[in-house]
Amino acid sequence: MRTLPNTPVKIRSGVVVAYPGTHCTAEHTALCKSLMEPLGLFSILPTENLIDVASGLCGSSPAFMFMMVDAMADAGVRMGLPRKVAASLAAKTMEGSAKMVLECDEHPLQLANNVCSPGGTTIEGVYRLNRAGFKGTVMDAVIGAVEKTQGKEMRYNY
Numbered sequence: 001m002r003t004l005p006n007t008p009v010k011i012r013s014g015v016v017v018a019y020p021g022t023h024c025t026a027e028h029t030a031l032c033k034s035l036m037e038p039l040g041l042f043s044i045l046p047t048e049n050l051i052d053v054a055s056g057l058c059g060s061s062p063a064f065m066f067m068m069v070d071a072m073a074d075a076g077v078r079m080g081l082p083r084k085v086a087a088s089l090a091a092k093t094m095e096g097s098a099k100m101v102l103e104c105d106e107h108p109l110q111l112a113n114n115v116c117s118p119g120g121t122t123i124e125g126v127y128r129l130n131r132a133g134f135k136g137t138v139m140d141a142v143i144g145a146v147e148k149t150q151g152k153e154m155r156y157n158y
Contacts, residue, residue: 002051018036019047019050053146056146057145072094
């Protein structure tokens, strides 16, 4: 059984992906599941090559999330909040938003749209993220991490 955990398993809120392989029995899979589920989300992948994709998506992305929290906290500090308060607010906002993605039956973009009121503060921030290429930048980061895992030569499309 090939498994890949991410760092939030340290607090039992991570992701573990697995691929059973050809010599793994149903009992092996059940044992692995029982050991890994307490660490967070456990997902069996249909093919082994998807472990590389999961590595870029789930293994590397905690760093990206930490960077987002840090950037949000820096903005809060820039606008007058104490650092500890800003970091806590940013982290809890990310946690709650992630929980909504997992528990609500709406696409993440729809959840984002639900927060935007015409001419409001949120749509202004969304506009600035889009203008700066936010989605493409995040996708490039994940794709770059996957390609690095796969041993592919890095491509730059700048």
